[in-house]
Amino acid sequence: MKKKVVIFSQIFPEFEEKLKQQFDVVKIDPKLSDQLGDVNQQIRNAVVDVHGMIGAGRVLGQAQLETAQHLEIISSVSVGYDNYDLAYLKERGITLAHTPHVLTETTADTAFGLLMSAARRIAELDQWTRQGQWQRTVAPAQFGMDIHNKTLGIIGLGHIGAAIARRAYYGFNMNIVYHGRREKIEVADAFKAQFLSLQELLTQSDFVVVAVDLNAQTRHLISTQEFALMQSHAVLVNISRGAVIDEHALYQALKQKQIFAAGLDVFEKEPLTESPLFELDNIVVTPHIGSATQATRYAMNKLAYENLVLKLNGAQPKYFVQ
Structure with a gap:
C-alpha cells in the first residue's frame, strides 16, 4: 500500500508527477474553500492518514495537524520556517525539512x-x-x-x-x-x-x-x-x-x-x-521575490521533493530543521 502525501501549495508539475508515481497524492486547493471548507479545514481533513506533506506559505501547527495519525515529515519549499510550530512538531516526532543554500x-x-x-x-x-x-x-x-x-x-x-x-x-x-x-x-x-x-x-x-x-x-x-x-x-x-x-x-x-x-x-x-x-x-x-527566479525556484522544489522522498523511504533528508 502506497504512503499518502499532501501537497499544500503549488509545486512544479514535474515533481508533482513524480510524487504521484510513488505515493497517493492529495492537493489542497484554496479555490475550493466554498465546497471543501477553508484551507485549514481542508488540511485537517486531508492529514488524517497522511505520511508526508510538501509545500510552503501555510501556518502548520496543532490546529491544522492534530488529526494526523501517521505524519512523518513536512518538507517545506523554503529556507525559513517561522510559520511552523517547532515545539509541536518536535513533541509529535514530525520531521521538518527545508531548502537552504540553493536560494x-x-x-x-x-x-x-x-x-x-x-x-x-x-x-x-x-x-x-x-x-x-x-x-x-x-x-x-x-x-x-x-x-x-x-x-x-x-x-x-x-x-x-x-x-x-x-x-x-x-x-x-x-x-x-x-x-x-x-x-x-x-x-x-x-x-x-x-x-x-x-x-x-x-x-x-x-x-x-x-x-x-x-x-x-x-x-x-x-x-x-x-x-x-x-x-x-x-x-x-x-x-x-x-x-x-x-x-x-x-x-x-x-x-x-x-x-x-x-x-x-x-x-x-x-x-x-x-x-x-x-x-x-x-x-x-517588492512582493517577497527574494528567491523568485525560475532556476532557483526549480532548485528549491527539487530539494524539497528529495527531502520528502528520502524520509518516506526510511532515510534522512538532506536538510532538516529538526
Whole structure:
C-alpha cells in the first residue's frame, strides 16, 4: 500500500508527477474553500492518514495537524520556517525539512538590487521621469546616495548575509560590519568584516541589511529606538522576514527623514495590498521575490521533493530543521 502525501501549495508539475508515481497524492486547493471548507479545514481533513506533506506559505501547527495519525515529515519549499510550530512538531516526532543554500545567491542579488534602488532612488525617479517631470538637468532634489566605499552593516552573517558581504566588499569596496548571535570569524575574515553590537552597527553603518531568522528574539528587532540610532543618510534593506522590523516605526522614521530610504521584500502581513508605507517616495517595495527566479525556484522544489522522498523511504533528508 502506497504512503499518502499532501501537497499544500503549488509545486512544479514535474515533481508533482513524480510524487504521484510513488505515493497517493492529495492537493489542497484554496479555490475550493466554498465546497471543501477553508484551507485549514481542508488540511485537517486531508492529514488524517497522511505520511508526508510538501509545500510552503501555510501556518502548520496543532490546529491544522492534530488529526494526523501517521505524519512523518513536512518538507517545506523554503529556507525559513517561522510559520511552523517547532515545539509541536518536535513533541509529535514530525520531521521538518527545508531548502537552504540553493536560494542564497539569488536572495543576495535581490538584497543588493533593493539597496541600489533605494540609495539611487531608481523606483522613485522612474515614476518622476514617466510623469514628464524631467524638463531640465536634475538638481539636488533628485540626488541619491553613493554606495561604493561606504559602510555596510549586515545583521545576520549567515549564508545569505555572507553572499551580500561578498558583493559589497569585492564589487563596491565597502567596509563590512556585522552583528549576530556570535562572531563568524572564518566568514568575516574573507571580507575584513568587524563584529559589532547592534547599537554600534546601527550608529556606524551607511547601509543596513537585515538577514536574520524570525524568532522571539528578532521580532521587531528594529523599532523606534533602533531608528533613532541610525544616521540620517542611512538606507535600510530587509530580505529576512517582515516582522523583524516594526513597520509603524519604519513609517515614522521614513516620513520624518530619520533615515534616507528603505528597501523591503518582506512584510508583517503577506500578501500586502495596502499600507501607509506605500504613500512614501523614499521606499522601494517588492512582493517577497527574494528567491523568485525560475532556476532557483526549480532548485528549491527539487530539494524539497528529495527531502520528502528520502524520509518516506526510511532515510534522512538532506536538510532538516529538526
